[in-house]
Amino acid sequence: MVIRYLQTFMAAARASSFSAAGARLGLTQSAVSTQIKRLEEDLGCLLFERAGKSVRLSERGRQLLPEAEHIVQRYQAMRGASRQPAPVAITVGAISTAQTGLLPGALRRFRQSLPAVHVNVVPGMSSQLLAQVDEQELDLAVLIKPNLNLPRHLKWTALMRERYVGIAPRGTRGDWEAVAAALPFIRYNRKSHGGHLVDQFLRRLSTGVDELMELDEPAVILRMVREGLGCAVIPGTLVDAAADRQVRIVELPGPPFFREIGVVAHPREANEAVLASLVESMRKQAVELEARA
Structure with missing residues (x-):
């Protein structure tokens, strides 16, 4: 990783531009800027002076550039010296x-x-x-x-396309509205894209839920429902919710939705x-x- 950052430093120094260096390396300007910033943090100095969209080497950057070129050359020589092909x-x-x-x-x-x-x-x-x-x-x-x-x-x-399903502990009865009214709701984190889809579904229903907790991982939510803590809406394919015998799949009202x-x-x-x-x-x-x- 350090060698790649040094190569990015060298390309930016030659081009006097992060965007031009990115075009040469197949990176976005943001990726180049991030790599340079991490290298500067690691070395404890500023390598470039920034003025708007233009950049130029700082005094310390000019001093370190030959050393960076030497390190990259030595690394490339080490790679070339190996007679055995590296494992993929x-x-x-x-x-x-x-x-x-x-x-x-x-x-x-x-x-x-x-x-x-x-x-x-x-x-x-x-x-x-x-x-x-x-x-x-x-x-x-x-x-x-x-x-x-x-x-x-x-x-x-x-x-x-992973379909969302309603889940409830085994033995619960009724449709989704009845289940959601009777049990606490375990929410898929609404800050994530997957959880945002659940939030949109609940808003379409225009009925409130009694939120118990909010979690990031559908697999963990499934375990919580399995333990009888409440009901939930999760993408059900990759966690194989339908195969869990301690959980009941509850049909959701309205059109199906997916991630x-x-x-x-x-x-x-x-x-x-x-x-x-x-x-x-x-x-x-x-x-x-x-x-x-």
Whole structure:
């Protein structure tokens, strides 16, 4: 990671522009600015003097530039000196429900064709994972489709539409209105995109709920309902809510609503075939999960 930041520093120094350096490196101006800021924090000095949209090397930046170039050259020489091809390794980000509900089956498929590839899985929320892909800290990430348009240099591949379901402890009776009136409500965090969809559903009903708690993870909400603490509305496919014998699926009134799960990636030549194979394995697993649901 430090080498990549040094390379970004060198590109920005040559171009005297973060946006021009980003265009050369395949990064957004924001990603370049973030990497330079982290490098400055790590070194404890300002590398650039900023004036509006223009930048120029600071005195300390001019002093450190030759050292950065030397370090990058030595690193590249070390890589070239290795006679043994490096093992292929990829880093994949995933939201929690994708880690437990999608990746195990997808990675089983993937390893049948590419057993030697090392896969490092990084957890996170959708917004965090998107930023990490943009900064090339992750090769790809499985997340909820962002509300806003993706940067043009990032590629989105849809995997599945996950339907929301009402859930209540086993043994409860009545339709959703009766269940929600009788039991406390366990809310999917309304600050998340997935929880915002639940909030919109409740507003459409124009009936209040007795909120007990608010949680980030659908799998944890499912466990709370299983323990008899209340009812909830969650995306039910990846947590396989229908298979839980301690929970009753309750039909929700009105039109069904969904969240879209997919893969965001930074197109690159390195490991392109490997990443394409993994995405295809995810797609096949998602089709199987949707058919089962």
